[in-house]
Amino acid sequence: MSQTFRQARRSQSLYRRACQVFPGGVTRATITFDTHPTYMAAGSGARVLDVDGNEYIDFANNFTTLIHGHAFPPVVAAVQEQLTSGSCFANPTETEIELAELICARVPGIEAIRFVTSGTEAVMFAIKAARTFTGRQKIAKLEGTYHGAYDWAEVSETVPPDRRGGAVRPVPNYRGTPNAVLDDVVVVPFNDVKRAAEILDRHGDSLAAMLIDVMPSRPGLIPLSQDFVALLNDFSASTGALIISDEVLNFRAALHGAAAAFGLNAKLFSLGKIIGGGFAVGAVAGAREVMDVFSTREARLLPQGGTFAANPVTMVAGRACLQHLNAPDYARIADLGSHARRGIRAVRERTGADISVTGQGSLFRIHPKSDPPRTYAEFYQTPEQSSDLKNILSGLAHRGILLSNTGLAALSTPMGPAEIDAFLSSLEETLKERVAA
Ligand SMILES: Cc1ncc(COP(=O)(O)O)c(C=O)c1O
Known part of the structure; x- marks a missing residue:
């Protein structure tokens, strides 16, 4: 796929209209590479097909949500059937x-x-639940991590970085x-056991919760190390x-969820994205004794x-999505992820370009750096690198x-080696073009 000129006339005109009604011309964070x-x-x-008729292989998948890609037939059928019986009730x-039964059966803990209806809300209610259960106010989180807008x-x-x-x-x-x-x-550094322990110890038992994403995407999609996870488990015990495993993004890590895959002893979970099958969703979940704070x-x-x-509508879409996501599906998209990560390293070797990759399973992230970042400081980009x-x-x-x-890619079940190879050859062409320029 070496098409390098793309029409964008209709997108440009829509953006001009959008600027009249949306601050900054958009109504949420979205993908904007050029001027619009x-x-x-x-x-x-x-x-996906844009309004100017250009086709793309979609590695964004609505910020990792669409694990079965777009218009997945079982989700479409479930939603169509539900719509004819009503879309929402009091x-x-x-x-x-x-x-709920499907998720409880699948996820230990x-x-x-x-x-709820978004990952932001799920995180908010998980934090509130931890506060209510413990009677404490403070939370700990990892540096640079994104958990929505609470x-x-x-x-x-x-x-x-400091x-x-x-x-x-x-x-x-x-x-x-508010200062409060x-x-x-x-705020705790990730994968720095000694320094994290010093900081956590200072706050001893005044913490209601530690909000943890086992492979936070914003600060680089760098997986937490086993000894770091052990520190969190020990501190919690x-x-x-309470450990809140924020799996809004990383629930796609494995059949039994991200905490199980990493050995994180979570009492609470925030979920979102894939569990709604492409519709607005979130969920706060966890151990019954803690979740009982919600009991009416x-x-x-x-x-x-x-x-x-x-x-x-969301419930039937989520059920159809998860029912068609079993161990072999996770294994297959994780293999495609390995194929992509290996391929990116080979492209780096061949082009000598500053490019590296992080991630695991069906997720990877490219970095404009010669070596893959392992820490927040290594991840942080200079303005030149961002550009x-x-x-x-x-x-x-x-x-x-x-x-x-951000350079984050999420694989979906309709993808195969052909889509990964198309990505790799486009990456190589792009990097060679840049080196030549
Ligand atoms: C780890 C994590 N937590 C929370 C959120 C917020 O979810 P939502 O955008 O559904 O509010 C996101 C969204 O990307 C996320 O990645």
């Missing part, structure tokens, strides 16, 4: 029990669950963040600070509602390969 976003018209399987429906969860998200190479000072994510938020967040049967300790929570990455992603998009704008 590319507006999509349709998607099917691993491919009453519960059987559909929510079916999806999830005994009870409550559905104030406490978004502290120190995009911060330049002198020691980390980003552990609680830094507000937006002007006007910063006072109640402890000795202080009562006795004194309700923690109120939780949501107009569209557990709406049957390099933007150009590489734009070169890929012009060749019909779509990645998220």
Whole structure:
């Protein structure tokens, strides 16, 4: 696929219209490589078509959500059937029990669950549940990690490394963040056991929870090391600070979820993305004794509602998505992930370009650096490197390969070796073109 010129007239005109009604011309963070976003018209399987008629292989998959790609027939059939019977009710429906049973049966550590409508809400309710259960306010999180838009969860998200190479000072994510938020967040470096232990020990038993993503995408898609996970487990066991496994993104890591795959002893989980089969979703889940804070049967300790929570359209889509996602499917897309990571390293060898890759399973992330980052400091990009990455992603998009704008790629079940090879040859062409220029 060596098509390098792409029409964008209709996208440009839509963007001009959008600028009249949306601040900055967009209504959420989206993929924008050049001067305007590319507006999509349709998607099917691993491919999407933009409004100007250009086709792409979609490695963004709505920020990792679409594990079966676009318009997955079992999801389409389930949703079509549900729509003819109504899209939402104030009453519960059987559909929510079916999806909950499926997740509880699959994930060790999830005994009870409550559905919400986004990963942000799932993280928020997990933090609230931990606070209610422990009676403590503070949370700990890892430097540079993204967990959605709840104030406490978004502290120190995009911060330049400090002198020691980390980003552990609680830094507000937006002007006007209440000081009280910063006072109640402890930021911990990842994969630095000694320093993390020093910081955690200072807060001893005042922590309600540690909000953990086992392979956080924002600071580089670098997996947590086994000794770091052991530190978190030990600290949780000795202080009562509950581990929240934020699996909004990394639930796609394995059939039994990310905490099980990494040996993280989580009492609470936040889920989202793939469990909704392509529809708006989130879920807070975990051990029954903790989840009982949501119970409305006795004194309700923690109120939780949501107009569209557990709406049957999302529930049937999520069920269809997960029912068609079994151990062999995970193994197959993980193999494709290994193929892609190996291929990127080979492209680096052949071109000599500054490119490296991190990730595991069905996820990988490219970095505009010669060596794969292992720490926050190694991950952090200079303005030149950020602009390099933007150009590489734009070169890929012009060749019909779509990645998220951080360089994150998520594989889907309709993909095969042909899609990975198309990505690798486009990457090689893009890098060679850059070297020549
Ligand atoms: C780890 C993690 N937590 C939470 C969220 C927020 O989820 P949502 O965008 O559904 O609010 C995301 C979204 O990308 C995420 O990656």
